[in-house]
Amino acid sequence: MNKRKILExxxxxxxxxxxxxxxxxxxxxxxRLSRVKGSHHIFTHPRVVELVNLQNVKGKAKPYQIR
Known part of the structure; x- marks a missing residue:
């Protein structure tokens, strides 16, 4: 699926x-993926101070992370 459809x-x-x-x-x-520790995939961005932490649960993103 393309990025626009995923975002929509x-x-x-x-x-x-x-x-x-x-x-x-x-x-x-x-x-960009910075590191993986257990189920936690940590993403960083050069212009964003906050980290993005995603976890894979049976092939799905957690609902609270999608919001």
């Missing part, structure tokens, strides 16, 4: 987004 689904309130689609979305905004 997330903005529409879908809680059923695959983990791989969520990674595609955050990477589309310029974030």
């Amino acid at each position: 689904r997330a903005l529409a309130g879908s809680k059923n987004i695959s983990f791989s689609d969520m990674i595609t979305l955050v990477e589309g905004f310029g974030f």
Whole structure:
């Protein structure tokens, strides 16, 4: 699925987004995978101070992380 469609689904309130689609979305905004520790995938961005922490749960992104 392309980034625009993933973003549209997330903005529409879908809680059923695959983990791989969520990674595609955050990477589309310029974030890069910094490290993985257990189930935690930590993404960083050169212009954003905050880290983005995503967890894969049975192939899906956690609903609170999609909001």
